[in-house]
Amino acid sequence: MSEYKQRVGRLQHKLQTGGFDGMVVTQNVDLYYLAGSMQTGYLIVPASGDPKFFVRRSVARAEEESAWPVEPLGSLREFAGQLGAAFPDLAATTGRSPVKLAAEFDVLPVQLFQRLQQSLAHVEWKDGSALIRETRMIKSPFEIEAIRSAARVINDAFEDAFGWLKPGMTELEAMSRMEYFVRERGHIGIMRLRGYNQEVITGMLGAGDAAATPTYFDGPAGGLGLSAASPQSSSRRPFETNEPILMDVGCCIGGYVIDQTRTVVFGSLPDDLAYAYDASERILRSAEGLLRPGTVCEQLYAESLRLADDAGLADHYMGYGRDQVKFLGHGIGLEVDELPVLARGFNYPLEAGMVIAVEPKFTFPGRGVVGIENSYAITADGFEKLTISREGLIRL
Amino acid sequence: MSEYKQRVGRLQHKLQTGGFDGMVVTQNVDLYYLAGSMQTGYLIVPASGDPKFFVRRSVARAEEESAWPVEPLGSLREFAGQLGAAFPDLAATTGRSPVKLAAEFDVLPVQLFQRLQQSLAHVEWKDGSALIRETRMIKSPFEIEAIRSAARVINDAFEDAFGWLKPGMTELEAMSRMEYFVRERGHIGIMRLRGYNQEVITGMLGAGDAAATPTYFDGPAGGLGLSAASPQSSSRRPFETNEPILMDVGCCIGGYVIDQTRTVVFGSLPDDLAYAYDASERILRSAEGLLRPGTVCEQLYAESLRLADDAGLADHYMGYGRDQVKFLGHGIGLEVDELPVLARGFNYPLEAGMVIAVEPKFTFPGRGVVGIENSYAITADGFEKLTISREGLIRL
Incomplete structure (x- = not known):
């Protein structure tokens, strides 16, 4: 009460x-x-x-x-x-x-x-x-604990998937199995969104060219999807070796969502994609360095753009060409598209109690999407990383 | 084109x-x-x-x-x-x-x-x-074929479930497994709804008192759900013997939904609930007798109310008390809540190409919900039953 x-x-x-x-x-x-x-x-x-x-x-x-x-x-x-x-x-x-x-x-x-x-x-x-x-936008300790619970469930789902993901398996098979895992553990079935016409079940799991297919969805990685009637996320395309598999998968437990991304490969990535993956981790670390009360949201985006540009990857950052999205991250809570948005024009200074997903990604048309995403709670003197999954490129 | x-x-x-x-x-x-x-x-x-x-x-x-x-x-x-x-x-x-x-x-x-x-x-x-x-509201042959495809998938899911449903299993375990089955086969992850604030993943699977718990959802069977943050459909309540298990489960394949309900029991139902289940089948048969071009939608609802009343079950029809809903069925297609609605005030005469889910159900607070639901396409001279699942009370 x-x-x-x-x-x-x-x-x-x-x-x-x-x-x-x-x-x-x-x-x-x-x-x-x-x-x-x-x-x-x-x-x-x-x-x-x-x-x-x-x-x-x-x-x-x-x-x-x-x-x-x-x-x-x-x-x-x-x-x-x-x-x-x-x-x-x-x-x-x-x-x-x-x-x-x-x-x-x-x-x-x-x-x-x-x-x-x-x-x-x-x-x-x-x-x-x-x-x-x-x-x-400002979460209570009760709400942050709810997001921690969701983070534990999704971490278990990722670790479980790392055990059974195999070349030849389709995106849809993998996504279905991860969804079954989280649903049995209390995922309500969708991750709620506020945006008109936007839909998320558990996110996006896609590989190679399919993952790099642009969509209507207001995020950096769209995905081919099942058909024009569901034109995002997983398709029936099988995984191949030496291509990036983007696992941008979350869940909603007790009403609260968690959002995270890991990049997986069977074998190894081509050098330029491995380089881009490393750049995404560098951007994430740089953002962490600024995650404390007072940092202005748009500054986080501007700094990430600068790093992407320094790496020579500006054209691939957060989508490609006219399908690029113009943000680095977004608030999460009861919905996936909460305030604050880490984007130009968002002048909110970070405050203790904000919870944001930071998701630097690079898109290579015809080849795939690489990147990483963690969710963080802003604390009085910095941040708490709510995502507990192992980082780095996951080689299976 | x-x-x-x-x-x-x-x-x-x-x-x-x-x-x-x-x-x-x-x-x-x-x-x-x-x-x-x-x-x-x-x-x-x-x-x-x-x-x-x-x-x-x-x-x-x-x-x-x-x-x-x-x-x-x-x-x-x-x-x-x-x-x-x-x-x-x-x-x-x-x-x-x-x-x-x-x-x-x-x-x-x-x-x-x-x-x-x-x-x-x-x-x-x-x-x-x-x-x-x-x-x-009027579907093309192409659209009706898409709904037939969804009907085949959901029938396979029901038959599969009849093989593994067991007392002691929770509603959520059963629902998750059915959802996994349809998702792997192309279910887009939700059944789209037009109504503000309305959400359906695949429907409602619930037993006994949990199934009879009223909800905000604009349908006859709500369900306890996982918490106040998702207050409908399946809960973590285990199935017991000799109680009705309502399986109101659909899916969305290629954008088109199918909606159907079967009632399952381990053992046998108490006499009064078995009597109510039979009444639901009688109402369905009576509705089928009227499913042809020209029948006015509200007449179908009025006739079903009369039969429920004749059976002495008016208080239990389509919910209980102030949580009763006032319809017998609804159009389906790309969304689950399409026109026409079989309810008072809907004066559309049936036309060839309409596709409707007819869902007579009876709610017994503290004890459960029984009923049946089929989806039908209206044809030039009557109807085609799109639901292909076996009828009757399913005893496992």
Whole structure:
């Protein structure tokens, strides 16, 4: 309960600073973060005072799960009345300017938003996505422990895979088996993403030219995928010797994700790819040197770009050609695409409690992707590496 | 190509009837349906003439996949110019009323919508969700064959599971193993859903009281799930003898889903649950008697309610108490929650080419869920049962 009080308190501080009267939270992950329950409904967070969870279904389940009082949600027509009764300050009163409410414009569908607009007249709606994403950006010790648990599971999955990966096996066979391993141990089945149209099951496991195939996915390594209906990650291509196999695989345990990458080869890599792999480790070490409170996020990206350029690999860094992505890493937590982003324009200084995946990679069209990715928690005086898997190029 | 011409042609007919000048399609599944590619971008479908796909990434991949011409998408600021050059009729011209464009308001996030609004002035935006969902509601022979392929895979998965399901095994162990089976055979990892906040990996596999636990999920059987962070489907509860095990498990092969349910028991069911299972089969048979062009969707639901009531099981039908859901079935295709819905207020008459999952189920709190679900294609003179798995209560 103190966890939820603190989370809501931090959001309320931002609501007050932004001049909001409150926030209507609708997204499953945000609901879980603020109330401990992702039943279908609206969590009303007033700028001050306790929230209330108006639930469509399951009310019974929400009552068990929710940190805040639950009230069954009537029709949207009645919602204004329900809301007004629970939060007199949020009800429109004569002689007062419109109530200013935040909502998650980054995920809220237009249709539902329009229904809320119709149902709650006299509300001035504003985008509250940044408020909730910035609140979630700083993890509590409880959350970091949850990510450590996920890190242990994925490390076991990698070590298990190192034991059975074989040339001739297809990307899909390998990915399926790793997914089975983590699923049996509590992986919820997907790694949740906030971005529209983005999907991640457990990540991307791909080899050679297939791994280097660009995709719509907002990450450095796409993958051929199974077909145009699932155009990313593993395909039915078999592994060969002396080519890089990129294992960018995570899992979601108890709601929290871990994200990590290792590069594997049967035999040995061609010299230029081995050189690029070493460059990715150098960039990671350089980033570690800057992982402490105060470092500005975009500085981490700029420094990594400089190192990639020094290595003569700028064209291959984080994708190739017009399919390059422009970041070095991203926050993780309940979702894989959290704040902060290590990219130009992100001026957040690192703070204790941030958890970020740092993933320098190099793409060689027709030949493969090499790189490494660790997840880190920022601490008061530096960082804790949450990823516990062995580093270096893995030769099998 | 003729497939995509036909799909777009059917959407264009609806756009013309609705007085639209065109549609801006943004959702991955709709993009795939209309263009054969789900790369990130906007497909512009004019009310007449060929569409064009403005792509952010991957342009290279979209050029390979897309049925329609691809143009790299510049910044959103330049989009109005790009659009006007490609579609002079959609450019705002003096002395003409605003251009009327449809968009997928049911899935489009407010933030992206506002960006489109800013970038394309002089556009009157309207909800085009129903147009695209109704276009997708009627499947082509190609699509029905894709669903047949998925039906074969899931049937193999059920038969395989009937061989290894054992008392003492947990729901999660069983679900993980079934998922591994279908994943190796090309399941993309999730079954896509259109509904906000809704998630399905492969469905729900649950036993006894755990299966009967209500959830937020908009379906008759929720399931306890792993925790409040994933509050549906399988839990770590072991199977016992003489209790119903509900296997509502599907998969997504080549983009198309299949959805089916069987009820399994080690030993035998208590009489009242066996009676309810029989009632579910009776309702399914009765529905089959009505599955032909012309039957109105809500009539199927009403008839099923009547039969549940006649059996004295109305309180248990499709959930229990305030957690009952109010439908008998739903369309399937690229997503699990397609049109038509077999529910009150859905006045679509069945048409050849519709594919629907019919899922009568009965919930007994603390004891379990029993029922059956088949998927059907509506044909010119009746139906084709796409589900090929053996029926009846499965005793192991």
